[in-house]
Each structure stands twice: as C-alpha cells, then as structure tokens.
Amino acid sequence: MRLLTADNETSWLVEAHGQELTWTTLSGDDPTPATEVFRLSLSARSQATVLDASLAELGDVARLRNPSLWDALATAIVRQVIRAGQARKLYREFCDRFGPTVARSDETDIRAFPSPEHALTLSDGDFTESGMAFKRRPLRHAAEAFMARAEQWTGLAPSVLVKELQTIPGVGPWSAGAAVADWSNDWTLYPYGDLAVRTWARHADPGTAWPADDSTFAAHWRRVTGDQLGAYTLLTLAFGCRQVGAV
Template sequence: MHSAHPPSVTTIEVPFTPPFDWARLLSFIGGRASAGVESVEDGVYRRAIEWRGEEGVVEVMRHASRHRLIVAIDGAASRYADDIAAQLARMFDVEADARAIAGCLSRDPMLAPLVEAAPGLRVPGAWSGFELVVRTIVGQQVSVKGASTIMARIVQRAGRRIDGHADTRTAWRFPTPAELAAADLEKIGMPGKRVQAVQRFADAVATGALPIDTPGADVERIKRDLLALPGIGPWTVGYVAMRALRDRDAWPDADLVLMQAIARRDPALVKPAQQRAYTERWRPWRAYAAMHLWNEAAMKSGLARGG
C-alpha cells in the first residue's frame, strides 16, 4: 500500500480501536464534501491543505488489514505531518471509545437495534470548523445536494484556484474568513438573509471574535457566541458542536429527521420537550445517538439524510 506513494510523501499510521465504521464515516463526509476542495473516492479522502503557510495534499484511507488509518501528506506541508495527522485523527473520530458508547446506548431499547446494526459508528468531523459552519448555514432548509451546489459557487466566487494543481477534485482553496466576509455573493442562489448570516459569521471569525478553529478555545463560549449571531439557531449550534467542536454530547435540537425517528419508535414522544427529556438517557453520548438515528433514516430512504 505504501509503495503507491512517491518518495516525497510522508506517511503516518493512525491507530484506532475497533469497531470502526470507516465506510459510513467516509460516506457521510463524502456526501457533504465541498466540490473542488475535498473529495471522497474509492475509499480515500483527499484534500489540498495549507498548514502554517506550507501547502500540500492529504489522503486518508483505511489500512487493508490492520486497525489503523493511513495518512499520506504530499508537499511542503508534510514537515508538519504529526500535527496534520492529529487534526485528521480528530476529524475521523479515531479516539472514540466505541465499546463504551455502544454499552451506554444499547441499554435503551430504542437504540439497541441500531447500535447492533452499526456498532462502530463515529461522529464525522471536519477539516475546518469554519468551512463546516458555512456549509451548515448554507444548508438551512435546502437538501444536502442543494447545499453542495451553493457551496461550489461560493468556492469559485470567493476561493482561490491553486496554481499548478492538476487534480480538479482538490484544486481549490476554500475562501478564508476575510475573503468570504468581503466577497460579492449576489445572485448566488441563497436568500439575502442567509447570505448576511454567512458573511457576519465569516467576519466574526476573521476578526478573531469567534475562534472556531483555535485548539483549546472555550467550546461553551463558542456555542453561545454562535447562537447570538443572526440566522444561527439551536439546530445549527448543535450540529456544529457535534462535528466541529467535537462535543460528544451535542444534540441538534429540533432536527426534523431525528424528531420523526423518535416519534416513530414511541408515538407518545411527539412534543420537542418530551423528546428532549427522553434524550437525557443518552448522555454523555447524544451526538452518537443522533448519528445512529440519522444513519437508519439514510439507510431506509437510500439518501444522505441528516446534516
């Protein structure tokens, strides 16, 4: 497997404790990937990155036989290989204790069959919290596919094509917060209020007011400050907390797919307040409970559902 990479590539193996559902993790990320910026193909996640001013391309795949992911970094950014691998380990949720999570969630008859069907389900992260929040705002009230279309337009309008980068799947750099805050997003296919929400958020990140991608930043404060921004409600904050802030107990409040899934299992639980009370039994792993319910909905419909 290593021989496929030229000598300029730095390869790091990132161990995980099974069970680890790589296929579903990759499929979730792939279904929501930013076109031109990142891609998922044939079991490989690929993205062009910039790390402390150095550029490169990362690839992540599962080892064919051992319990580890293989992270390959090509380009000057590879001098920071350890830091980049740590960020990818976070993104792919390798440190989750799947057995402890399953042990807790399986005690609830509502989730037990779902955990049994997908024991190593992880919460998919994101390479960039900033990018994920933008996508989440863009995706409000539109389909997963519709959000991808608008994201591609944002990338081409405000991002930057990487010079001499041959692979069209990863040839674009997602706009920086400052670039996106200043971009002209007229007629991009989004309501004016949503465009404003995206640009206000980008501005808050650009000025340092909202340190969404700063390691060690105060997660509770980020959640509060996000919620205070116009156009960002509790659902968005819960979803972002799950995926970008790595809050394992986050719950995307009032998510339609989750609400329907719970009510279908227990018709007594129809009101949001009743459902919220019920989810208490899934603490401290509510983000994983959400993934299990979304996963089941996606399997039933054959579509990317949730998020």
C-alpha cells in the first residue's frame, strides 16, 4: 500500500493485490497514473543470451510511474551515495516524521514525502534528528527550485528536463537521470552505468565479463541492449529488486 500525491495535490491510496492495483482517490480529480508494462522483445535478437533468459523469467513487469516530479527528485537526492536499503529506510522515516498522513480504519497511518513548502519549514535539527543532515542542503535547494520552476519543468521533454535539473546545486547527472526516469518511465534516461545495474547484470549473467567501471559499462550496455535500452535497464533493476525482496 502506498500514498501517492501528484504535484497539483491530487492524491490516491493504491493497494496491490497480486498483480491487480486498487485505487482510492483521496483528493483532486486527476485520472489515476498509468501503469506501463515492460517486456523484452527477444524476436528482435539474433541470439538470446543468459541475460535475456534471466530477464525473460520475470515475464511482463508493470511499473507505475511516479506522478510527482517533486517526490521523484527528492527520492533521487535521498538515494545519493548511500546503499539502496539505507535510502529506503531514511525516506520512510522522513515521511513518517514530516509527511502528510492518511489514517486507516485499522488504526495505522500511511504517509507521503513532505511537500517542498513543508520541507523548507524544517529546521536543521529536524534533518539531523531524522538522519538526513547530509541531505539537508540539496533538498532545500531542490524545494526552492521546484517551487519557482515546476510549471516550466513539467512542460519540458524528459531528456531536456534531465539537463535542467542539474542546475540545482547538489543535483548531478545521476540524481537528475534517476528522478526523470522515475517520473517519466523513460528508462533510457536512467544512469544505467551505475552500481545497481552493473551488480544485477552480473547476477543475471555471471558468465559474462561485464566492465567494472561505470563509463565503460554504460558504453557496453548501450551496445548489447540496442533499441531496447530502457526495457533492459528497468528489467535488470526489477530483477535486482526480486533478488533482495525490495518493495
């Protein structure tokens, strides 16, 4: 179950039941965000590889794009230079402390990430006590920039938006690419040379001598994935999530 809030303050509660999603609109009247399905087209490959076989075992992978560019950007900032598991923990604790709340009938609450306006009201101590002292400055810079330029940003092509987000102090190519991929579901924009893709490509195809550094791996990844770059990147990350049981 997750509370999703769009940048225009439309919000939904979404629950997963197997492969089915149940939506409850809490505020606003926007349509529910689209769920997109990713799959490999192996018929376009001259010869299937071990990587192909491992990713094909996932079947169709449905991914719900993030309806909030602000949340996608904040999530990418939280994920900077720390392990994915630790980033998830910090994100959830920050939501629990400062995010908008929906109370459920079973007496549990569910929360979203605080809005940029709310993030700017938090003290240095609030960030420190929630383990986010290192993220304080980039999150504040991002909140200020988002409040000033959100309308302009959401009208840009995703590839242009990646460059625009890098004008925010503390937001580099990795954060910008990860944020826009999350928001747009265009996974050709994800920084696919990063450690996560490299790690899970090796797990999915351990017999291949994958390049170790990010730039060499990225160039090799573009060659081997061809015109299915986005699908391979998303499915490799999904493969990793399945291995570690991440949600």
